[in-house]
Amino acid sequence: DTGVSQDPRHKITKRGQNVTFRCDPISEHNRLYWYRQTLGQGPEFLTYFQNEAQLEKSRLLSDRFSAERPKGSFSTLEIQRTEQGDSAMYLCASSLERGWVQVSAGANVLTFGAGSRLTVL
Amino acid sequence: DAKTTQPPSMDCAEGRAANLPCNHSTISGNEYVYWYRQIHSQGPQYIIHGLKNNETNEMASLIITEDRKSSTLILPHATLRDTAVYYCIVRDKTSYDKVIFGPGTSLSVIP
Numbered sequence: 001d002t003g004v005s006q007d008p009r010h011k012i013t014k015r016g017q018n019v020t021f022r023c024d025p026i027s028e029h030n031r032l033y034w035y036r037q038t039l040g041q042g043p044e045f046l047t048y049f050q051n052e053a054q055l056e057k058s059r060l061l062s063d064r065f066s067a068e069r070p071k072g073s074f075s076t077l078e079i080q081r082t083e084q085g086d087s088a089m090y091l092c093a094s095s096l097e098r099g100w101v102q103v104s105a106g107a108n109v110l111t112f113g114a115g116s117r118l119t120v121l
Numbered sequence: 122d123a124k125t126t127q128p129p130s131m132d133c134a135e136g137r138a139a140n141l142p143c144n145h146s147t148i149s150g151n152e153y154v155y156w157y158r159q160i161h162s163q164g165p166q167y168i169i170h171g172l173k174n175n176e177t178n179e180m181a182s183l184i185i186t187e188d189r190k191s192s193t194l195i196l197p198h199a200t201l202r203d204t205a206v207y208y209c210i211v212r213d214k215t216s217y218d219k220v221i222f223g224p225g226t227s228l229s230v231i232p
Binding site: 033110 | 153155157163164165166167170206208212219220221222223224225
């Protein structure tokens with residue numbers, strides 16, 4: 001396993017178009033996160049999944065944004081009718097969350113992908 | 122909202138120790154302190170975590186105060202490749218919460 005993969009790495013689109021990003025997490029990881037990051041800011045939480053269940057969505061995630069993780073493996077983040085303000089780096093991370101089990105080395109640690117950079121013209 | 126506060130930026134001379142502080146005054150007994158860093162144009166990378174004891178690994182040391190209200194990440198011999206944004210995060214050990222990042226500390230290692 002080579003880590004968390006994100007595709008595409010770069011996407012340039014015109015305002016009003018739809019875009020979809022894919023994230024392939026580390027295979028045994030049950031938790032998957034999506035973040036958005038703009039220049040000079042820390043990653044902003046968008047949403048996260050525990051297996052295939054979407055547990056929470058940020059208020060940043062407008063109705064134009066939808067995320068899925070259909071079989072608890074890969075995930076997609078779709079943005080409909082893109083706006084210039086959607087230009088950002090979209091980061092995916094995965095982790096093996098063990099709940100009440102004592103945190104051990106490697107557990108409950110987020111592994112990030114390299115991100116997908118979106119530019120909306 | 123992030124549960125931690127960090128200085129926005131710091132400088133460190135190459136070869137010297139970089140000490141990055143983090144304040145987490147509202148931390149609860151179940152919460153761990155995690156540190157990540159983000160080198161320009163890459164995704165954040167895990168560095169170290171701890172509960173109440175000091176921790177050390179091949180990347181860094183983590184010193185947590187006795188009252189657990191603050192911690193310090195130590196890079197013992199900073200190199201130019203350590204120039205990055207460093208994020209301090211607290212997480213509950215039940216880990217059913219989402220992970221929230223603050224703005225972090227931008228560390229510049231100067232030759």
